[in-house]
Amino acid sequence: MFHVKQPGHDLMARQADEHSGKGQVKLPRHAVQAPLRQVARRVVIATLVMVVTVLLVYLDRDGYNDNSDGSVDFLDAVYYSTVTLSTTGYGDITPVSDFARLINVLIITPLRVLFLIILVGTTLEVLTERTREEWRLNRWRSSVRDHTVVVGFGTKGRSAILTLLAAGVKAEQVVVVDPSAKAIDAATAEGYTGVIGDATRSDVLLRAELQKARQVVIATQRDDTAVLVSLTARQLNRGAHIVASVREEENAPLLKQSGADQVITSASAAGRLLGLSVLSPSAGTVMEDLIQQGTGLDLVERPVIKAEVGLSVRETGDLVVSVKRGHRLLGYDDPAASPLQLTDRLITIVRASPPGSPGEGLKSSVKGNVWRQQQG
Known part of the structure; x- marks a missing residue:
């Protein structure tokens, strides 16, 4: 039993689809990592950068000075690493020894740059993903x-x-x-x-x-x-x-x-x-x-070649099942099927070659030519 759609049904359904993801066009993606996996991978890298920075500061905590109590504990190391990598830099904890300052110049500063690249790269990826997909979709619509x-x-x-x-x-x-x-x-x-x-x-x-x-x-x-x-x-x-x-x-x-x-x-x-x-x-x-498909026997439709024009169905080199002439489909034993005409098409039975064999490539080429001639 069929149901008649009421006015406004399509609009309501379309709005519901926008929230559920239905009606969405998905183009094939080749060797592209999933967006969530990309974000997760970057979060892991950012966390590792944070851990390395905390360890460097905590192991050399005697080379840092905290303006509040003069000493740096583990929490202070985490706090300093956070404000340093995020380029906030309140200045309440500072490196005072030469070694601590050297570590900041040679290691922590590059880690800060890497941390910012990860954050900015993730943000740009999220912002540009939709634009990229819309561009691919528009290009597909214009070409298909x-x-x-x-x-x-x-x-x-x-x-x-x-x-x-x-x-x-x-x-x-x-x-x-x-x-x-x-x-x-x-x-x-x-x-x-x-x-x-x-x-x-x-x-x-x-x-x-x-x-x-x-x-x-x-x-x-x-x-x-x-x-x-x-x-x-x-x-x-x-x-x-x-x-x-x-x-x-x-x-x-x-x-x-x-x-x-x-x-x-x-x-x-x-x-x-x-x-x-x-x-x-x-x-x-x-x-x-x-x-x-691809096993035993197969049916193939092909055009009549010039050498077959005027011959009977049984005189062709293939096992012909039917002859398509205009809008009529004639059986192989139909007297009207012979002689063959140049505009006829033959439905034949062929041996299916296994995938990857030389015969398969030849058969695919023949099928491709037949397909293009059918569509043309």
Whole structure:
């Protein structure tokens, strides 16, 4: 059952998101230490500088004079170190011996400079971090286009992204939208841009620059959420190719009416694979090889080359499953599929090469060319 949003709901939700961190765009960070860890490391260094200064003063306490009682104890050493390192310098405790003054010149003064650098550096880091992130975000917004928006970073969303990467899509061209901050942190750690928020809301999808995206993958956990996301995405981008996943087959027509170009029914697909594995374990293994990325067999779509024009489907060097001609998808045994035309595209079954092998690099190159030709 779907709920109609009342006027002012988006504004109130947006204000709540600003306090909770939702709707925030997170760009991937490579080999950058966390801000809290940086501050903690500097606090530790500043504390060590303070401890060293206290020990130097206390061990040479006879070389200092306290105007109040003439002697310097441990508390006086801590007090002197504090006011000295902070450049306050009240003058009530002073070095009087030559050795104490030499230690102040050669050791304590450099420690004071180091202490100030740590404090000022931490302050500047805090002040400039937001400015730096805003600059990176603005640069990303101005440059990103024709990217892929993946709604949901669960098992389905991750698998879809891995398939796209194997086909030549760059990680920088993938934007993940998920309501879970942990999921977005995982996505940015893998090099993707992340947006925390509810993808059924247009302001969240606008933060993902969906209006400039080329394709959208909807891999949510609930079918009603997928329908709302599809409606919102199609409203923001009329030309994007939207592929969605649903659990129940009865919801697939509703999702297509909502704007999805293709709908994958996960429950029925899993059920068919289970039934096929019972009837024919070998056929089930072949189907599983086709589904899994990088193992066994793989499906690749490629254009028809000039040498294949005029040939029949069976005369090509590849195992052709279907022929895409215009908006029609012809089976390999369809008489209309042969002879092949230059504008046709072939869906073929190939052997998946293991990662890192020479065949894998060649296959990735072929897939990348196919991907670019598909998008062009």
